[in-house]
Amino acid sequence: MTLDVIVQAQGPIPLDIAFQVEPGELLALVGPSGSGKTTMLRTIAGLWQPDKARIAVQGQLWLDSATGFSLPVHRRRVGVVFQNYALFPHMTAVQNVAAAIDHLQGAARKVEALRLLELVNLHGLEGRKPAELSGGQQQRVAVARALARRPDALLLDEPFSAVDRATRDRLYTEIIALRAHLAMPVVLVTHDMNEAQLLADRLVVIAGGGMVAAGPTGTVMADPRALHAMGIREAAAMLGAVVKGHDADGMTALHTSAGPLWLPRLDVVPGTRVRVRIMAHEVILSRARPEGLSAQNILVGRVVELLAGDGPAMMVRLALGEDVILARITRRAAQQLALEPGDQVHAILKSMSVARDHIAADTQP
Amino acid sequence: MDWTALWLSLQLAGWTVVILLPVSILMGRVLAYRKFAGKGLVEALVMLPLVLPPTVFGFYLLVSFGAASPVGQFWQTMFGEPLVFSFEGLVLASVIFNLPFAIQPAQRGFESVPVEVREAAACCGMSPSRSLWTVELPLAWPGLLTAMVLTFAHTLGEFGIVLMVGGSIPGETKTIAIAIYDRVQGFDDSGAAIMSAVLVAISLVTITLTYWLSARVGRRLG
The missing domain is CATH 3.40.50.300 (P-loop containing nucleotide triphosphate hydrolases)
Incomplete structure (x- = not known):
């Protein structure tokens, strides 16, 4: 059909x-x-x-x-x-x-x-x-x-x-x-x-x-x-996750194939599979694991590809476990970090940068 | 009280409505939905009886229905009697004269059906005729009702056209309006008064009924 x-x-x-x-x-x-x-x-x-x-x-x-x-x-x-x-x-x-x-x-x-x-x-x-x-x-x-x-x-x-x-x-x-x-x-x-x-x-x-x-x-x-x-500010990727549980301070713990993820409370039962939309411009990359940071989510990934555009920014495709997310960083930052495909980096995701309507239930097994 | 004249008027109004209902559905729908060359001219022609004096309009109808005209000759050969000064001729004249009263409100009625609702009907698998019966008519019918009531009430009271095309033949073309005029001419003021009152009562009842029905529909559609 x-x-x-x-x-x-x-x-x-x-x-x-x-x-x-x-x-x-x-x-x-x-x-x-x-x-x-x-x-x-x-x-x-x-x-x-x-x-x-x-x-x-x-x-x-x-x-x-x-x-x-x-x-x-x-x-x-x-x-x-x-x-x-x-x-x-x-x-x-x-x-x-x-x-x-x-x-x-x-x-x-x-x-x-x-x-x-x-x-x-x-x-x-x-x-x-x-x-x-x-x-x-x-x-x-x-x-x-x-x-x-x-x-x-x-x-x-x-x-x-x-x-x-x-x-x-x-x-x-x-x-x-x-x-x-x-x-x-x-x-x-x-x-x-x-x-x-x-x-x-x-x-x-x-x-x-x-x-x-x-x-x-x-x-x-x-x-x-x-x-x-x-x-360009619409650039984003979907990250698959499973809801683990809800913490007393209003945060929800999720599990991704790249590690744990905390988001503001989601009203879904533990065990629910969800897909979370991660906006490319909200992702920070770091070579070393940062210490003393307010951001709750630090996931280890691997650079898949670097895509340069016309402007001062570039797009980094980053493998996080089974998913690939996008990070939009400046060309200057990519040079300073000397990013190359295959490099290991830490992706920093601010919990509060994920809007509630950017999370959808996932019915695929 | 001239009951024959009243009954004749009611018959004339009834037949006019019966004939104009399908005409107004067809024409109103086309004028509401379609865009075509000469649409403005068609709309103007439909409205013409509204602005012309009934005597002028009646004169042209008399000429075009007469025994010398193609329409009159056709009628004569088909039915063996003349079209002018007959009830049938009166009905035909009344139908033409009432076109604006029937088509205009019907057109407004069909225009009130949103385009996307009609498109949805087609996308639901409804053929144009099924869409007309199940979606358009139920939504456009206040307009059609207004059209028919206006036509009915207007025909009851029509004077000039009836006199020009029908004359004043009792039981054939002498309607209540003509009868009232005759009574006044014959100084029978009380007879004219009774008949006028009856006509007012009938018109009032018809219009009130329409308003009541329209209000009910309005509530039904929220």
């Missing part, structure tokens, strides 16, 4: 983008607003028709401008979560979901709609109209409705942008958990690099209608071209 997308539009919105998404894979289209990422999503759904494009899902053609073929929107098995959800205001939550179910009739349809609402943790709220639901609850109805058709492709258009930070945090966890049930390709459009990094397997970075970088999330996040488009 691979989703195969090629778009080469001249205008009115110039686009030159091509990618493939495998079944069960989540690809994030990231880039600044106005870069064309939402237009890409609308093209896949059939809501926008560029002058030159080809879209196919598992060999089934949805759009081929070369032959003039275009499957109407309602005939494409697609699930879309809109930015403002676009729920049907006159229908209850369960009616909204049932409206998108076309493979079942009557009572079976309602049973399936209720099952989907339960899947998105909305049990008991099925009788409410959208206006009687909070933003986060509306988003969950929208997700359930998008899944109701058993779509061949799931499209998420900035689905977390209209909710507050705390709700977003919970919804991330739910989406990560939900992915175990999803066998179709998923495309997420977002301008939020944290969101993309927490949720996506692969990234396509778009700027001005063109592809700047594409590849596995970890690789793209270290790509200077991608970072140029996204803003």
